[in-house]
Amino acid sequence: MIVFNYIASFFLIVLGFYCIVVKYNLVKTVIGLSIADYGVNLLIITIGFNPGGTAPIFTPGELTQASYFVDPIPQALTLTSIVIGACVTAMSLALVIKLKESYGTLDTREIRRLRG
Amino acid sequence: MSTEFVRHFPIFAIMLYFLGAFLIVMLGKVRALRHGIAFVATAGPLALLIALVKPIMIDGGIIAYWMGNRVPAGGYAIGIALEVDALGLFFGLLIATAVFVSCLYSFRYMERDDNVPQYYTLFLMLAGGVMGLVLSGDLFNMFIMVEILTFAAVALTAFRNRANGALEAAFKYLVVGCMGSTCILAGTILLYAQARTLNFAQLSALIPGNLGTSTKLAFALLFIGFSTKAFIVPFHPLAADAHGAAPASISVLISGVLTKSGIYGLIRLTYFLFQTMELGTMQFWLVFLGSVSMFVCVTMALAQHDFKRLLAFHSISQIGYVLTAVGLATGLGVSAGLYHAMNHTLFKGLLFLAAGAVLHETGTTDLNRLGGLAKKMPHTTALFLIGAASISGIPPFNGFASKWMIYQAAYQKAAETGNIGFALVTIIALVTSTLTLASFVKVSQSVFFGRLPKEYEKVQEVPFGMRFAMGILALLCILTGLFPGLVTKYLTEPAARAVFSVGTYINSMMGEGTIILQNPVVNFAQAGVWSPINWLFLLIIALLAITIVAISGKYDRVREMNAEKPEGKYDLFFGGEESVYSQVGGEDLFWGFKHNWRHYFGFMHELHSGVVNDYALWAVVALALAIVYATIVL
Numbered sequence: 132m133i134v135f136n137y138i139a140s141f142f143l144i145v146l147g148f149y150c151i152v153v154k155y156n157l158v159k160t161v162i163g164l165s166i167a168d169y170g171v172n173l174l175i176i177t178i179g180f181n182p183g184g185t186a187p188i189f190t191p192g193e194l195t196q197a198s199y200f201v202d203p204i205p206q207a208l209t210l211t212s213i214v215i216g217a218c219v220t221a222m223s224l225a226l227v228i229k230l231k232e233s234y235g236t237l238d239t240r241e242i243r244r245l246r247g
Numbered sequence: 248m249s250t251e252f253v254r255h256f257p258i259f260a261i262m263l264y265f266l267g268a269f270l271i272v273m274l275g276k277v278r279a280l281r282h283g284i285a286f287v288a289t290a291g292p293l294a295l296l297i298a299l300v301k302p303i304m305i306d307g308g309i310i311a312y313w314m315g316n317r318v319p320a321g322g323y324a325i326g327i328a329l330e331v332d333a334l335g336l337f338f339g340l341l342i343a344t345a346v347f348v349s350c351l352y353s354f355r356y357m358e359r360d361d362n363v364p365q366y367y368t369l370f371l372m373l374a375g376g377v378m379g380l381v382l383s384g385d386l387f388n389m390f391i392m393v394e395i396l397t398f399a400a401v402a403l404t405a406f407r408n409r410a411n412g413a414l415e416a417a418f419k420y421l422v423v424g425c426m427g428s429t430c431i432l433a434g435t436i437l438l439y440a441q442a443r444t445l446n447f448a449q450l451s452a453l454i455p456g457n458l459g460t461s462t463k464l465a466f467a468l469l470f471i472g473f474s475t476k477a478f479i480v481p482f483h484p485l486a487a488d489a490h491g492a493a494p495a496s497i498s499v500l501i502s503g504v505l506t507k508s509g510i511y512g513l514i515r516l517t518y519f520l521f522q523t524m525e526l527g528t529m530q531f532w533l534v535f536l537g538s539v540s541m542f543v544c545v546t547m548a549l550a551q552h553d554f555k556r557l558l559a560f561h562s563i564s565q566i567g568y569v570l571t572a573v574g575l576a577t578g579l580g581v582s583a584g585l586y587h588a589m590n591h592t593l594f595k596g597l598l599f600l601a602a603g604a605v606l607h608e609t610g611t612t613d614l615n616r617l618g619g620l621a622k623k624m625p626h627t628t629a630l631f632l633i634g635a636a637s638i639s640g641i642p643p644f645n646g647f648a649s650k651w652m653i654y655q656a657a658y659q660k661a662a663e664t665g666n667i668g669f670a671l672v673t674i675i676a677l678v679t680s681t682l683t684l685a686s687f688v689k690v691s692q693s694v695f696f697g698r699l700p701k702e703y704e705k706v707q708e709v710p711f712g713m714r715f716a717m718g719i720l721a722l723l724c725i726l727t728g729l730f731p732g733l734v735t736k737y738l739t740e741p742a743a744r745a746v747f748s749v750g751t752y753i754n755s756m757m758g759e760g761t762i763i764l765q766n767p768v769v770n771f772a773q774a775g776v777w778s779p780i781n782w783l784f785l786l787i788i789a790l791l792a793i794t795i796v797a798i799s800g801k802y803d804r805v806r807e808m809n810a811e812k813p814e815g816k817y818d819l820f821f822g823g824e825e826s827v828y829s830q831v832g833g834e835d836l837f838w839g840f841k842h843n844w845r846h847y848f849g850f851m852h853e854l855h856s857g858v859v860n861d862y863a864l865w866a867v868v869a870l871a872l873a874i875v876y877a878t879i880v881l
Contacts, residue, residue, distance in 0.1 A: 144433065151422060151863045160859065164425050171433050178440040204445070205436070208387060212432060215394050219425050222401065226418045229408055234415075239859050245412040245488045246857025247550065 136177040143170030157230060157237045161223045168216040172209050179205025253302050254310050257331045257382045260292035260339070264346075264375030268368045275364030282354055285367050289350040292378060293343040296336065303336045304741045309755040311384070311448075319757055324446030330384030330756050333745035337585060337738060338381040338511045341592045344723075345503040346374040352600055352716035353496040355709075356607060360494075366406060373399035373500055377508045384756060386435045386520075387445045389512070393431055393476065397424045400505060403497045404489045416488035419859045423485050426866050427475030434468030437461045438520075447519070448756030451749060455522040463881050466523075467873035469516050471866070477509025479570060480540045481865040483563045484855050487547070490559030491612075495603020498555060502562040502599060503592035510569055510588060518746050521881070524576040528880050531668075533574025538675045541567030545682045547855070549837065550848050554602045554612035554694065557686065558595070561638060564679060565591045571672060572653045575660045578769035582735060582743040583652035589738070590637065590645040590727060597634035597720040601627055604709040604717070605694060614690065619699030623706040628695045630717045635691060637724045639684035642782035645728035650680060652731075655773050689836045729783065740771055 147167025151160050179202035187203035227237070234242050267288025275281040302308045310331040317326025331339070353370065357363055376396030383389050401424065405417035439445055441462050442453040454462060478486035486506070490498045513533075523529045541564045548560035569591065572584030604627045605620065606612050621628040637644040640651075654673045661669035708714070727734050745752070750764030841848055 144429070147429075148426065148863070148867050151426065152860055152867055155860065157418070160422055164422065164429075167426070167429050171429055171436070174433060175436045178436055202443075205439070208436065211387075211391065215391075215428075218394075218398065219421070222398065223418065223421050223425075226401075226405060226414055226421065229405070229414050230418060233408075242415050242418075242859075243857030245415055245491065245556075247852040247855050 133177060133180065133182065136173060136180075140170045140174035140177060143167065143173060146170070155239045157227045157239060157242075158224075160239065161220060161227060164223065165216060165220055168212070168219065172212050172216070175205045175209045175212065179203070253299060254312055256295045256299055257310060257312060257329050257339075258314075260295045260343070261329075261375055261379045261382060263288050263291045263295075264371045264378060268371035268375065271364055271367045271371065275367060281364060281367060285350050285353075285371065288371055289343075289347045289374065292374075293340075293347045296339050296343050299331065299336055300340075300737070303331060304333055304737055307333070307741065307744075309752065311756045319446075319449075322757070322761075324444055324449045324757065327388060328384035328446055328448075328756065329382050330448060330752070331382050332748075332752055332755075333741040334511075334514065335381050337589075337742035338507055339378060340738075341507060341589055342374070342377050342381065342504050345499060345592050345596055348596060348600075348716050348719050349496045349499045351719075352499075352603070352713050353494075355712040356496055356603055357494065360407070362406075366403070366494075369399045369403050369406070370497070370500075372396075373403065373497075374504070377500075377504050380508050381511050384447045385445055386438065386447055386450060389447075390428070390431050390435050393472075393508075393512075394428055396505065396508065397421075397428055397476075400424075400489070400497075400501060404493045404501075406497070407492070407494060410492055412488065413492035415857075416485075416492040419862060420485050420489045422859050423475060423482060423862050423866055426863065427472045427482075429472075430468040430475075430870065431472030434465040434472060437465035437468070441465075446756070447515070448753045449761075451519045451522070452753045452757065452762045454520060458521075458881055460878070463877040464874060466516070466521055466881060467870065467877040469520075470513070470877075471870045471873050473509050473512030473516060474536075474869070475509070475866065476512060477506050477566060477570070478563050479509075479536055479566060480543055480563075481869055482862075483540065483544055483547075483560070484857075484862055486563050487556050487559040490562065490599070491553055491556035495555070495599050495606060498559070498599040498603070499596040502559065502595045506562065506566050507588055507592065510566065510573070513570070514573060514746060519749055519752065522749060523881065526880065527664075528876075530574050530576050532876070534571050534669070534672055537567045537569070537571030537574055538672050539567070540564065540570065541679045542675055543851075545679045545686070546844075546847070547851060549682060549686050549689075550841070550852065552614045554605065554614055554617075554690065555599070556612075557614070557690065558598050558602055561598075561683060561686070562591070562595050564683065565595065565638065567679075568650065568653055568676060571676065572656055575656050575669070577656055577660055577663075578740075578743055578747070578771045579652065579659060579773065580656035581746050582739045582771055583649055583656045585739040585742050586652060586731075586734060587646075587649035589734075590649050590724070593720050593724050593727065594634045594637035594644075594646060597630060597717055597724060598638065600713070600717045600720065601631035601634060604713055607709055607713070608706045609703055614693045616700065617694045617703075618697040619695070620703065620706065621695040622699060623703070624695075624708050626708055626714050627717070628691075630714070630721045631695065632691065633721045633724055635687040637728065639687055640680045641684075643725075643728050643780070643786060645724050645731075647782075648728050648731040648734075650676065652735075652773065685837060685840075692836060729780070735771070743771070744769055 144167050147163045147170060150163030154160060181201050184199050184201040187200040231237055267284050270284050271281055312329040314327045357366055373396055376392045380389055380392035401417050401421045404420055405413050408414050438450055441459060442450055475482050490501055517523050544560045544564035548557050551557035569584045569588045572580045602612060637646040640646040657669050657673040747769050748766045750762055750766055753762050
């Protein structure tokens with residue numbers, strides 16, 4: 132049932148945002164960002180999916196009106212999005228390491244020298 | 248120059264930045280080579296875009312460029328497109344100018360840092376990302392560019408990671424910025440689900456009038472996504488943190504270029520993609536958000552005692568002006584908003600570079616520790632004062648010209664619609680302008696005037712390269728203030744006309760006859776016109792008067808000292824008891840005002856708690872409100 136995919140993807144996005152808002156640990160914030168990102172990836176793949184479709188790989192001349200395949204564009208978008216998600220995780224974890232070194236804590240409530 | 252040839256300029260403008268970034272990774276170890284590559288990679292796009300002014304701004308053409316010449320087949324856009332209309336070119340010119348000047352400044356400013364090649368790589372990636380965003384004609388491409396620029400900006404914010412708060416600012420910016428990017432991606436893909444295309448022009452043809460629930464959700468997601476890039480309320484704390492921590496040459500890009508990309512995204516979203524600006528509520532919300540941004544941020548700026556953090560809040564306050572003017576949805580309003588966006592890039596860049604010059608020489612930006620630098624850094628002081636006069640809207644500098652147009656546009660709108668609220672906006676804008684001036688009086692008093700602390704006796708003027716970069720911006724500030732007629736005629740009015748020509752935009756991309764949309768008649772007439780030349784004469788006369796009084800007073804004083812007469816205290820202008828000098832710190836100058844408003848300032852101080860969870864919560868609440876608005880009203 133494809134509708135569960137939609138429900139799951141929005142559930143993941145909301146869960147990710149919830150995690151960012153509620154959790155005070157920097158690493159958990161990063162996890163929240165990743166979860167939201169996975170939710171969007173699932174959404175993209177679901178939008179491009181046609182039940183029963185074949186892989187969208189054709190040689191010239193093979194493509195006819197009767198061909199039934201999944202939409203290839205969202206798959207390309209998902210690949211890009213996954214790469215970007217990996218970059219976000221890598222960069223934020225690098226910042227977390229540096230923050231731990233200079234502040235000595237991972238608690239967001241104590242990392243607030245810039246305020247007001 | 249034939250249009251066939253000119254068509255390839257936009258892609259070269261984008262690729263030069265990325266190519267420069269790539270070459271610096273390989274060859275950047277050598278200083279001369281690094282500077283040469285960076286110079287060519289920033290000057291090249293500027294020259295290419297200036298060459299486009301004639302065919303696009305003056306002749307009114309639109310460049311539609313399909314990568315690999317994959318033109319639309321069967322009415323569906325399958326290739327990746329670049330589309331450059333007057334609006335895109337206008338923002339492109341701003342970006343190229345700011346990047347070029349910032350690069351010139353960086354040559355000397357960054358020379359004491361380590362890992363300089365990486366700095367230039369990220370710098371050019373950031374520039375390329377923004378340029379790609381404003382010249383792109385493809386929604387997914389816009390998302391990619393948003394990610395590139397967010398990444399480069401976060402990395403550059405943390406570049407001086409031993410500076411106070413740099414890591415913290417970068418992390419907060421990364422979290423909320425990535426929430427915004429996620430929203431943009433989700434919105435993009437929801438639009439794709441509805442229309443099965445990612446081309447901007449085709450989406451603009453298909454979406455308006457066919458709004459389903461998912462497209463309404465997409466509107467809310469995209470709106471919040473681009474708002475995080477523009478740093479309007481409630482995303483302003485991130486801007487303040489990031490500007491304060493980043494090197495000054497990057498603050499110029501964050502305030503002059505990144506916020507512009509957000510504004511550009513909002514214009515494209517509301518005027519083109521959904522064409523919602525005819526709705527009264529949409530106009531109301533944009534004007535409301537703009538007014539709140541300008542007022543909240545200017546009061547936040549008054550309470551700051553860090554030079555760059557204060558400038559950062561002013562930056563968002565000025566973005567509020569731009570958003571307000573754009574939200575008026577009249578020809579004059581949009582033209583005024585774009586004019587102010589341009590001026591914002593110029594004067595804010597100048598002020599940040601001046602703050603960077605102070606940091607470069609003294610090693611601090613704390614207003615309470617600085618003072619009296621005018622004697623040591625006279626050129627920087629003069630350039631800073633030009634920037635301060637511009638941002639405060641003092642004629643004949645450029646801030647006045649655009650603010651004047653915004654006031655007029657708001658009044659005109661009030662007269663047209665009979666809604667008194669738009670006239671109130673003018674009053675808020677005027678009050679904000681006054682508070683801006685007050686806060687710059689404080690800055691110039693506590694940084695450049697007053698007594699020089701002992702530790703800064705050996706401070707010198709900054710190197711010529713840095714003063715030259717600031718001088719370019721100061722000159723542009725004066726020129727755009729003195730010739731508002733030329734600026735509006737050749738830059739902002741064509742861009743504002745492009746904002747209202749959605750039909751032309753779609754047809755030049757997808758082929759003639761794709762959509763039949765009558766372009767509305769756009770009226771740029773102002774109710775009252777002003778001549779900056781008169782004000783220039785007035786300014787010169789006032790300066791002359793001050794000089795004469797000062798010189799005559801000095802002579803008197805010298806004579807008195809020679810004669811050792813104590814009557815000096817009865818002198819006109821220069822009399823009075825001799826007082827003990829006391830440093831008026833940045834915090835104290837407006838203490839009376841702040842005391843009366845102490846509840847407000849205390850509340851705001853508590854609110855900007857610095858905890859990233861709070862800022863994320865604001866973003867989520869804003870998203871929820873936007874979704875509710877989109878579902879009910881659209």
